Amino acid sequence: MGILATGLGQGLAITFGLFLLFGAIPGDVVDVLASAGDLDEAQQAAMRAELGLDQPAWRRFFAWVGAALAGDLGESQRFGQPVGPMLWEAAGVTLQLGALSGAFGIVLAFGLCLAQAAGSRAARAAVEAINLWSIALPTFCVGVAALLLFSVWLGWLPAIGGLLAPVVILGIDNAGQLAKPLSEEVAEVAARPHVMAARARGLAPLWLARWHILPLAAPVAVSLTGVMLAGLLGGTLTMELLFGLPGMGALVLNGIQGRDQPVVLAGLVAAALAIVLVNALTALVQGLLDPRQSSRD
């Protein structure tokens, strides 16, 4: 219950913050439309009144929140389409990219660390390698290189709309950030007395790694997985733009360029709520992993 209330409070605060931030951007949608055609001052004022842009920020905020809670995200001020379906479609693309690359990264990081816990030195070296890779190479650089290599020169992958390259690039990037701290934790747990005692009972290395090392090393990685998944929502943006995927990142970026407040707001609030949800889930999983945490609460 505590987690839920905290999450709700955070969601509301973030929404209001975003609202103020958007207000701080110079110009609004009327300016954007006016710059394209010929609207005179009176027409612009009338348009602002119609869209409610002449109201004070707090009033617009509550009007928007009220409508959003009732399920109405408003209409795109630029395109006149309802925001809900636009968001839904874009979220599908982003979720697919995020879920696939997140899963790939988690499986890769935990797989390597499991092998390391079972005594593989090659796995430890691989962790170092992907960690260096993820620090040294920004995903957009790798993305451009991958486009050139696989799409332009080799012609193996489509240049637009393909999921494989962005999933692998984001996955390795995430695995690198996740595997390094997990690997250090694994090395620390492996030196604890209960692991020696378990080895002295004749347990095989892989069993030992799975039941007596990894579960104790995992809490750190679970917190980091939360951070990673949250970061992934931003990380998908570059991939979406680079690989021509019509996702949330692309939607929000276009919305900002057009000062299309309802679209931007809905997109960012959805992302923020997703992050709040991920954090709550992280806390929940940690409680399940370590019985000492839940009995302490």
Next chain:
Amino acid sequence: MAPLVSLRGLRVAFDGVPALRGIDLDVMPGEAVGLVGESGCGKSVTWLAALGLLPRQASVTGSVLLEGTELLAAPAQVLERVRGGRIAMIFQDPASSLNPVHRIGTQVAEAVALHQGLPRGAARAEAKRLLDQVGMPDAARRMDAYPHELSGGQNQRVMIAMALAGRPELLVADEPTTALDVTIQAQILELLTELRRAHGMALVLISHDLGVVAETCERVAVMYAGRIVEEAAVDALFAIPRHPYTKGLLGALPPIDGPRGPLASIPGGVPDPSAMPPGCAFAPRCPAHVQACDVAPPALLERDGRASACLLAA
């Protein structure tokens, strides 16, 4: 009778620094041997080395025979069957020797399933029986407890139950009562003796506490700086210690009656393992030191059924 375990010339070095400098020790089936010495003398390292449990950077040489089978060069699968199956080990701090995130019933059942090949349900039933056998109060309910919910003595009982799961021929107990209260200490030692008799299991009791060894063991080996310096039946050793180090240890025991006085101690300190004296390692602290002591480390020589590594041993 042939020994169950026979250590010959067992040497261990960590990064070139010697920790064990040639251990020869036999353990007969069913007997209780005490291994005594101050911390760092190699008591624990001896048995971790024998079971292949030392980290990779440790170099181990010599011979460890388990009924004629060499363990030192044995493949991992052979060692895994020996560990817990023929030679079990329990450790000093029972609370940290258990996995903190698994229920104790699960952990005991895991050992049972591994060594007896029982399916899940039968393994749990056997785990409960073992917990009863080691005197865990209210074992059925405690199966679902986590280690942090139990006392130190109860956790050590869990460790012993797990050690029994493989029906070992030898139990190596590494300072099993050091972390426990005195009253619990006595109970655990009594339990170990009882189980040893009931199962015909040999026991190696590693301890720095001479009193504990005297109560529990039939034979004692005293270690100093990586070697055995004296070995004898418990009664003989306590009655007439031959090695000056053993004499010093016994002299350092506080008297039970009489007025309180300053505790006796052996002057000096243990030599630095990377700069051992050329002769007897105890020579720099020895009250009976003569020039011949500094020539070479004296061999562990047997005389009237006991052995000591001292030129002057009477």
